[in-house]
Amino acid sequence: NAGVTQTPKFRVLKTGQSMTLLCAQDMNHEYMYWYRQDPGMGLRLIHYSVGEGTTAKGEVPDGYNVSRLKKQNFLLGLESAAPSQTSVYFCASSYSSGSSYNSPLHFGNGTRLTVT
Amino acid sequence: GENVEQHPSTLSVQEGDSAVIKCTYSDSASNYFPWYKQELGKRPQLIIDIRSNVGEKKDQRIAVTLNKTAKHFSLHITETQPEDSAVYFCAAIGGGADGLTFGKGTHLIIQP
Numbered sequence: 001n002a003g004v005t006q007t008p009k010f011r012v013l014k015t016g017q018s019m020t021l022l023c024a025q026d027m028n029h030e031y032m033y034w035y036r037q038d039p040g041m042g043l044r045l046i047h048y049s050v051g052e053g054t055t056a057k058g059e060v061p062d063g064y065n066v067s068r069l070k071k072q073n074f075l076l077g078l079e080s081a082a083p084s085q086t087s088v089y090f091c092a093s094s095y096s097s098g099s100s101y102n103s104p105l106h107f108g109n110g111t112r113l114t115v116t
Numbered sequence: 117g118e119n120v121e122q123h124p125s126t127l128s129v130q131e132g133d134s135a136v137i138k139c140t141y142s143d144s145a146s147n148y149f150p151w152y153k154q155e156l157g158k159r160p161q162l163i164i165d166i167r168s169n170v171g172e173k174k175d176q177r178i179a180v181t182l183n184k185t186a187k188h189f190s191l192h193i194t195e196t197q198p199e200d201s202a203v204y205f206c207a208a209i210g211g212g213a214d215g216l217t218f219g220k221g222t223h224l225i226i227q228p
Contacts (some may be wrong), residue, residue, distance in 0.1 A: 041220060042122075042221050043205065043218040044218075059217075105160075107159040108159060110159055
């Protein structure tokens with residue numbers, strides 16, 4: 001049981017390049033999230049998904065796209081990378097986040113992205 | 117949406133002393149409040165959580181208190197040890213939203 005796995009662990013991009021970050025979970029969780037972490041800013045929600053085939057915008061969605069074609073995978077795409085997207089990206093999953101029965105987030109190990 | 121404020125941003129305590137980190141939230145419908153610990157270069161890991169129908173929860177040296185009227189919750193660590201040094205994040209989930217909203221973090225430093 002690997003939990004939440006993110007690939008790659010590190011990546012350096014030039015401005016304007018594109019890339020996709022992959023998140024995979026083997027816990028059969030319905031909900032998946034992408035956060036970015038910047039110094040002094042905490043963790044900010046980029047996009048999330050409440051189930052296969054669904055996605056929704058979080059707090060800082062501009063410049064990113066996501067897809068959830070399979071329940072276990074959640075992809076984060078950068079179509080044209082900018083230096084402002086230099087950050088550490090964390091994927092997370094949970095059983096649910098509804099107000100009736102919240103459950104903890106399980107995080108992946110993160111992807112450190114540098115855009116030059 | 118939900119807004120979570122966390123204080124202080126840095127906290128330095130002597131080993132063996134207690135540490136308290138405080139958070140406030142804005143959405144009165146929020147009902148789940150976890151705390152995460154993040155060591156340098158690692159992922160955030162849940163250390164304790166509390167739901168809105170409980171005022172206090174304790175797990176060995178760690179406790180969390182919740183004041184729904186004032187909309188604030190706190191993390192208490194007693195008998196601090198060197199391995200408690202890390203960044204701690206509080207979080208809350210709003211009544212109608214999906215996804216946790218995090219505070220900006222507290223860097224806890226345990227002085228030997």
